[in-house]
Amino acid sequence: MRLISRVRSLAASAATIGICAFGAMSPAAADLDLSGKTVDFVIPFSESGGSAKWANFYAPLLSEALPGKPTVAVKYMPGAGSTKGANWFQKQKYEDGTLIFGSSGSTQFPYMLDDPRVRYEYNDWNVVLASGVGGVAYLPPDIAKKFDGDADDLGDIDFIWGSQGATRLDLVPLLAWEMLGMKVEPVFGIKGRGAGRLMFERGEANIDYQTSPAYLKAVVPLVEGGKAVPMMSWGVLDANGDIVRDPTFPDMPTFKEVCEATAACETSGDVWDAWKAFFIAGFPAQKMVFLPQGAPQEAMDTYKKAFEAVIARPDFKEMAAARLGIYPQLTGKQADATLKLGTQVPAKAKTFVKTWLNERYGVKLN
Template sequence: MMNKYLKTIVGAGMVSGMSLFGGNAMAASEFYKGNTVKIYVGAGAGGGYGFFGRAFGKFYGKYIPGKPNVIVINKPGAGGTKMTNWAYNVAPKDGSVVGMPLMTVATNQHLRAKKIKYDATKLNWIGNMERSISLLFTWHTSKTKTIEDARKRVTQMGGSGKSSPIYQNIILANRLLGTKFNVVLGYKGADRALAIEKGEVEGSFSTLQNFRAMTPHWFKDGRNPLNILIQNANERTKELPNVPTTIELAKTDADKEVFRYMMLQSLTGRSVFAPPGVPSKRVNALRRAFDKTMKDKGFIALIERANLKLTTNTGEEVTKAVNKLISTPPEVVKRIKKLIK
């Protein structure tokens, strides 16, 4: 017969175990039924991130066990770090909150370390809607129509701030590819597109997907008013077979390594994560619901009506890419930080 002392120890252990594993023990459907999942987007409502966040939110809930209500909340600020810092440190860790960060969420950990209060490798990556191919482009009226032109003449390029990927990628082109871009800072979101239309600047850096979402009128009836100068990719994409890649243009292996580092951001182009500490069964439920949403005919149709295209990754694939980026050798990171100053 179990004595009183042993009963006390066993009883305490059972209570402790229930506390420790209670979150995982509850079925995901039981937790989410009648609950609300909040998607926090790390950018304003007017751009590509806002569009993808709202589109995703319309369909995501029906694939999460228990079919919870889903609402989308924009939480911009500090180049996207405000939302991720908050999600990592403050947001509930029960699976009721997911974040949609900017594509720089992982590189910021290296390049803007003082502003970062999270570890991207500890976020629970749910999936990615778009493998973003970064582009440098000019408006159709610009005299700079090719990379060769960009090496010969000073071209005014619109940007937001020095901590943004816009500025960083344009400056890297100057330092490593010999272009003569002059970055005019202070343009945010739709203001940058308007400045390009008005001729205040000649071009900028973005992904083609982002501008299609932010300025759909540019691409109406199959038009493309942009001169695509460079694409940051290992190989020329099917959509842009005549546009050179940064890897083609880079002169040394060390320079190629810099561009490949920046390329790893593509798997966080339109990504979704849950904060650390969310029970693993709920993380898995959120991941599989993401995968099913990516195949939803209504979701795909909504994306295609905006002249956009899904190029998705699973949460597991995003996790591998983020881990690889964060494990970049310190000497490579140090060089990149020096180049983008």
């Protein structure tokens, strides 16, 4: 069954109810031949955001690496804060290896927060790739003049920001800006981070952030044209679990550095612990590729080997640095570990965030 028939089936139901470690290759993996087929790479977002850029980066490389060199076509299924596409994927069963799904932190956060829209279970899915990613917040030039490494002079500015939703990946910047004492009013409901960037470009918003793939492709030209100024990156985790500068943006301060320099912000205590927990789930463990329920080991091994072949290409690091940034691309047991890291949050941090979302934005979760 191709994607179009799957979507039609789901739509009919909705109308009725109202929707890099390298390992040994299993010999059976050679049985999965994708010659002449099309692999649908479904992401639950629009075509304008970081997930689209990530998926479109991998699609042609994966096509070359899979046995039979199938066409890998990226398909978009935005809606309901990405839970629409994830709920759809939950209903899919493995058929012939021609369906994979790309998850993001914006899909993981509703799952971790017990969002009532969630009808999907990560433990039912089969992860074959885990990609870390970064993020950058940026300002218009006139406001950036007031930023000198701390946010002390930004507290009297009324910021407007286009947001996909408070329980999405946008939770990380929303909480960060509040910790810095900034007055950021989100306009919820935009279809993708690309739409938020367009609001910034049109002057309808005066602050924004993008994940690294989208920032490198769509915001760097704005910076070079004098229309935007980077404020900070979220940073990355080092081997000790500490937040350090993003290697893709080594000259930018991290949020932790800005927080330490800002009188209103603290890098310890319950609020910091909650922010860091969701930052880890949202960025170091952000993007993952899955096969659906029931995928046999031979299919898992085939995709694992294909992604490892992509990552091992002599030109991969250079291509990835330009389009994705410099972040880990993990398979096998490392991908399994990343899945756990990206879909679990300490109970205390979850409780704090749920209370904050309710009090600050009126978002009530179970």
